[in-house]
Amino acid sequence: MKKLLSIALALLMVLGLAAIAKPASADAEEITLWTYPIGNWGNEEAVKALTDAFTAETGIKVKVEYLTYTDGDDKVNTALTAKKAPDLIMEGPERLVSNWGAQGYMVNIADLFDDQDKAEINPAALAACFADDATAYEYPLCMTAHCMAINMTAVKEAGAEEFVNTDTHLWTTEQFFNTVKALAAKYGLVGGIYCSGQGGDQGTRALVNNLYGGTFTNAEHTAYTWDDPKNIQALKALYDLEGLDYDPSINGGEEIANFYNGIFKMAFCWNIGQQLNPNSAGTGAGKTANGEDIAFMAFPSEDGNAVLQGGIWGFGIFNNGDDARIEAAKKFILYMADSEHTVDAVRASNYFAARSAVAGNELDIWAGNEIMAEYNKLMPFLGDYYQVTKGWAPARTAWWNMLQQVGASDGSEAAIAAAVADYCAQANEGAK
Amino acid sequence: MSPELRRRETVAGYLFLLPSLIFFVGFVVIPMVMCVVTSFFDATMDLNTPDKFIWFDNYIELWQDPVFLKGLTNTLIIVLVSVPFTCIFSLWVASAIYKMREGLLSFFRIVFYLPVVTGSVAVTVVWKWMYNNYYGIFNYVLKNTGIISKNINWLGNPQYALWCIILILLTTSVGQPIVLYVSALSNVDSSLVEAAEVDGATNTQVFWRIKWPQIMPTTLYILIITTINSFQCFALIQLLTSGGPNYATETVMYYIYYTAFKLYRFGYGNAMGVILAIFIGILSAVQFRLAREK
């Protein structure tokens, strides 16, 4: 018995050492891709179909790891510290360009954009992917506008239907307040301004900025301007609104969960991806867990014309000092975002293509899809993509902390203004 | 001791220590030295700016950083609350169960040990739900029993959040002390207790005069392991509150991680680590001095 045990242990030890000694691939036969959950790009089956097709054509294998918005950034940062970053990363310019790119970890891929690409790619997306005229850290694949969602069944039951236009999906600040009041009168709890951190900041930023027309950064993207009095007014109005609380115990994902489960009647962390997402209770897309209707809406503003936050997603390459792997990664990018396969790659994301055509052939990815056609109504309201301002990652952190402090304050204008001034200054510290 | 023997003892001593020292020096001492060295640099994650030697600037900045000071205060609160409370609580439980029948005794011993074994991640996952503002069990029970009228956002309220973390920490740290106290109490010399009772001593007197001195070594040992344990609350904070709301649950341990991977300031984080290490070193020295004196 003892002998058997020691043999087993010895075997275990050898196997373990074998695990260490696995040879690192010297040539570019295999590259690694880390992807955030961008539509079905977070789904193993969907991604495997895409990468298998790529491997079949090029012979280059792709090892994929799936990140989450809660811990993904930390994971990438740890890997960068350990000098073991993946070859490819899929996310947006706020991470690729203004964070890892600006810190010198990414490969300049400006050579992947020829003149035709520059003509075909949406100008806003193109601009966001370039750090300066000659330096690009991201090749865009898909994009969308972020919006908010309301539980339409609850709105009808609360008798607030008159304030909600489900045709244009637009509303004014006043209509929004009236809807919240009606919902609060009927249900007590309407929603939560989530601020525990991590992902989903686009929702709270757009809500606060739109209410009274405040801004987040200046037009040149050189400084943070969220100490704008209009934002303070918005933060105060939200503080005073019954039924909506600043909630530092939940993040964007948990807000969506509460919304799906009918606890919240409104969600601010929303886009077409969520709208198309069949929830875990299996009641179908565009429904809550108990089958109530979900309607997506633009963020409310005084004149009813929202300035929406865009999401732009694409690929970037981390510089691991291995030219063969960088070349392979570039092949992958062109295969997914600039070839006849782009249709599949974009469709997997559940978002709109970041370009109108590929090599002169018009892209019509969502033909005949009613929900996408409906959602397309929001796209003209896409605003400035300011997430490329320097020091974006620490600024986002400051934004969360500011919301937490506002929520914990007595709600007086002075207290809110103090919190805003404090953290905005902190954000600007990083923008220098 | 002859010189020959002394030499042999020294060689043997170091040879026996060697395997352990390789790991200890390799994965504790060397990183710690590197930590001290980088704490004098303005080291960041940014590859474009070279790390500058800045003497004590990081250390000076620390004492003006309200978040660090808040973190230090919270760390102190956690230690100062959880260590004595764990000791008193486990002593009470142990004295209530140590005379019980063997079956019952081991039932309670196991029950109080369960949260330790279950592991911080699994435990945290459940507590997160129990504390939930909207559908958590605390709010449900307290509301249904009429103790509160409105949901309390346990982890979202700066007033409660730290105490919620401490409560979980307590449930995961009393297991071992209870086991230790049970055994210490049953080893108390019963003839002394009986003699005192014959002399008419009250229970309280018996406890303080006879039992307490005899379980003193155990108490000191428990103090040490509980102190170690109370610095290991990283997982709870990272998974439950990320240091929020409004830094209410910020600890130095979490702020080091946060500074490195959210603010990208490695040098500054390392300076914090050095301060924490000094702080803990002093604490350990005091405890061991106490232990030696007894």
Add this chain to the structure above:
Amino acid sequence: MSKDNGSSVTYKIFSFVVLIILAFLFIFPLYWIITGMFKPPAVINSPTPQWWPHEWTMRNITELFSRRTAPLFSEIALRVPGALRWLINTVFMAIMAMILTCITAAMAGYALAKKRFIGRTFLFSLIVAAMALPKQVILVPLVREISALGLYDNIWAVILPTVGWPFGVFLMKQFSEGIPGEMLEAARIDGASELKTFTSVVIPMIKPGIGALAIFTFINSWNDYFLQLIMLTSNSNLTISLGIATMQAENSTDFGLIMAGAALAAVPIIIVFLLFQKYFTKGITMGAVKG
């Protein structure tokens, strides 16, 4: 309040009731994990808790094992559910950490307790000072060092620093103090080598201590989170704690699935603990009393 319960019956009853309530609170998280694992999603997210599942479902467990796949071991082609691979990694890690810690700590503890040599006090003070040190302190240097050794994102990156943590040495020193000097002296007079003395005299004497340290290390490394968090990234290299944490980040909506994962992390280790708890209790109390 009297600390003793010798005479007062009321106090005895009172304390028993309190104990039962406390026991309930301590068991509850585990109870909730186990029952939650079998509840359908709609029930588990409902604001009104269901104390006992009315309707049992295997859906959460099936879901847990139908998620992302990983190779069964190292790079071999056979692919298994990620959760299974996490479990294998965790068992491997905990066993390796346990063996290495026991061997190195027993040797070092004996040397510190029984050998007289220059630098002994200094080394022991260093170990004591480092014992309480949270690993966060050396976060960045440790990540860099492990990466320089080529171990980043490898299960050994978690095992080796765990072995380096000096608590085991401290514990084993406590035990070794109890070895009578005459026995060692006798062995030396008999001409036994140092190694022989260690294996035939010391080891049998400190066996209960090694047993306690083994269980202690096993549980601790199974449940450790921080080292795993900073060292492991690939899905196929994750441990069960880290896997559950990631899963929670990814599927915060799916509480049943998370409960199933938590059960997978907690149940094996609880079984191990229940099987060995007698030795554990015995070993751990022996060491401390000598403190």
